[in-house]
Amino acid sequence: MDTAELQDCIHHRFAQVKFLETALTHSSFANEQSGIEDNERLEFLGDAVLELCISEEGFRRYPSAHEGQLTRIRSQLVKEQSLAGMARGLKLDQCIRLGRGEELQGGRERDALLADAFEALLGAVFLDGGFEAARRTILELFEDEWPARAMLPETKDYKSRLQEVAQELFRDRPVYVLSGTSGPEHEKLFEVDVTLPRGERFRGVGSSVKRAEQEAARMGLEFLEEE
Amino acid sequence: MDTAELQDCIHHRFAQVKFLETALTHSSFANEQSGIEDNERLEFLGDAVLELCISEEGFRRYPSAHEGQLTRIRSQLVKEQSLAGMARGLKLDQCIRLGRGEELQGGRERDALLADAFEALLGAVFLDGGFEAARRTILELFEDEWPARAMLPETKDYKSRLQEVAQELFRDRPVYVLSGTSGPEHEKLFEVDVTLPRGERFRGVGSSVKRAEQEAARMGLEFLEEE
Numbered sequence: 001m002d003t004a005e006l007q008d009c010i011h012h013r014f015a016q017v018k019f020l021e022t023a024l025t026h027s028s029f030a031n032e033q034s035g036i037e038d039n040e041r042l043e044f045l046g047d048a049v050l051e052l053c054i055s056e057e058g059f060r061r062y063p064s065a066h067e068g069q070l071t072r073i074r075s076q077l078v079k080e081q082s083l084a085g086m087a088r089g090l091k092l093d094q095c096i097r098l099g100r101g102e103e104l105q106g107g108r109e110r111d112a113l114l115a116d117a118f119e120a121l122l123g124a125v126f127l128d129g130g131f132e133a134a135r136r137t138i139l140e141l142f143e144d145e146w147p148a149r150a151m152l153p154e155t156k157d158y159k160s161r162l163q164e165v166a167q168e169l170f171r172d173r174p175v176y177v178l179s180g181t182s183g184p185e186h187e188k189l190f191e192v193d194v195t196l197p198r199g200e201r202f203r204g205v206g207s208s209v210k211r212a213e214q215e216a217a218r219m220g221l222e223f224l225e226e227e
Numbered sequence: 228m229d230t231a232e233l234q235d236c237i238h239h240r241f242a243q244v245k246f247l248e249t250a251l252t253h254s255s256f257a258n259e260q261s262g263i264e265d266n267e268r269l270e271f272l273g274d275a276v277l278e279l280c281i282s283e284e285g286f287r288r289y290p291s292a293h294e295g296q297l298t299r300i301r302s303q304l305v306k307e308q309s310l311a312g313m314a315r316g317l318k319l320d321q322c323i324r325l326g327r328g329e330e331l332q333g334g335r336e337r338d339a340l341l342a343d344a345f346e347a348l349l350g351a352v353f354l355d356g357g358f359e360a361a362r363r364t365i366l367e368l369f370e371d372e373w374p375a376r377a378m379l380p381e382t383k384d385y386k387s388r389l390q391e392v393a394q395e396l397f398r399d400r401p402v403y404v405l406s407g408t409s410g411p412e413h414e415k416l417f418e419v420d421v422t423l424p425r426g427e428r429f430r431g432v433g434s435s436v437k438r439a440e441q442e443a444a445r446m447g448l449e450f451l452e453e454e
Binding site: 027028031032033034040041043044045047048049051052055056059065066067070071099100101102104105112126131132189191202203204205206207211212214215216218219222226 | 254255258259260261267268270271272274275276278279282283286292293294297298326327328329331332339353358359416418429430431432433434438439441442443445446449453
């Protein structure tokens with residue numbers, strides 16, 4: 001297996017080449033030999049390495065994005081189709097070792113198989129060089145994939161989401177009532193009660209009516225999700 | 228907020244205490260103030276940190292476990308109920324800052340809220356001290372949670388799983404036929420064709436009939452899963 005070019009592409013020179021070989025070994029190949037390990041364990045590890053590095057970088061790049069937005073950006077970046085594209089960019093499809101049946105079945109072209117191999121490769125870098133080495137490799141590979149800040153995916157606020165869920169579950173909408181205020185004028189707090197169609201009530205407190213409504217809606221949503 | 232005891236418990240002394248404070252701030256509290264950040268972004272980060280550290284440690288502890296087993300062990304360790312238990316062990320339920328509504332609603336006792344705060348705390352350690360610091364904290368906290376090797380959860384082999392899936396989808400079973408052998412006697416390869424009830428056929432090659440069957444079943448399963 002000549003992997004010099006691949007190692008150049010990911011800017012990581014393996015100290016222990018056996019990790020790289022395992023990453024490039026599909027189970028169908030291992031199955032035809034004795035005593036060869038396939039890449040499934042490395043894929044398990046690489047998937048988690050990738051998830052953390054993309055999470056961290058998203059966290060740093062988008063300081064005002066909230067959790068739902070970060071989750072959506074990450075899903076977009078690490079979806080199977082994207083990873084398979086990266087695998088092809090690295091010519092993993094040419095390096096991977098397949099069994100005969102899988103080869104005949106066109107496995108070398110399959111997105112799922114290539115995405116798995118890509119994750120296994122990242123797992124191998126992590127084992128060989130540690131977290132920082134894997135992080136460098138991943139950030140370089142994904143450098144051009146991050147959406148511009150203005151293009152961040154929108155996520156729905158709690159009030160809109162509760163509206164939708166209530167409509168779906170009960171064919172009716174939640175009712176919001178401003179039930180009181182407290183505190184001195186310059187730091188006044190508003191209390192809003194939301195009542196779900198079945199009668200459960202939740203009180204949100206916030207520094208504006210809008211925030212109090214959002215908070216009440218959040219509690220209502222969590223209640224319905226845990227039911 | 229007195230967090231000295233908490234910092235002792237996790238063996239991490241924060242250089243930037245603001246990360247810790249944010250980890251202990253529920254959105255319902257931030258909602259009642261101005262300019263305070265809640266712990267949702269840190270939870271996003273901490274979830275990924277936890278997943279990688281548990282994945283890596285599982286990988287190292289169980290060198291003969293396959294990917295499905297490692298996934299199950301990890302799910303077991305990081306499930307909400309377990310994390311909430313750890314949060315209580317660290318007295319996070321006493322440290323966390325909640326809004327009034329959430330407090331009245333009993334949020335301080337809720338597993339979901341405590342598990343989120345626990346993950347946010349790990350995200351804060353990661354930001355403050357880097358990957359190695361987070362890893363040390365996590366491995367210490369989970370030291371007694373790992374199952375003995377003999378107790379590893381069993382996962383079903385491909386042939387059994389294909390059987391189940393075919394039964395469910397088609398009310399019928401796949402059929403295996405040994406279609407040929409190849410290679411010299413001492414490294415003979417067996418070819419097994421599996422035919423699904425609807426007629427699709429997949430050929431597995433392996434160094435024994437059993438391995439060839441498993442490989443054929445794996446291809447059939449992947450075909451059905453991608454449909």
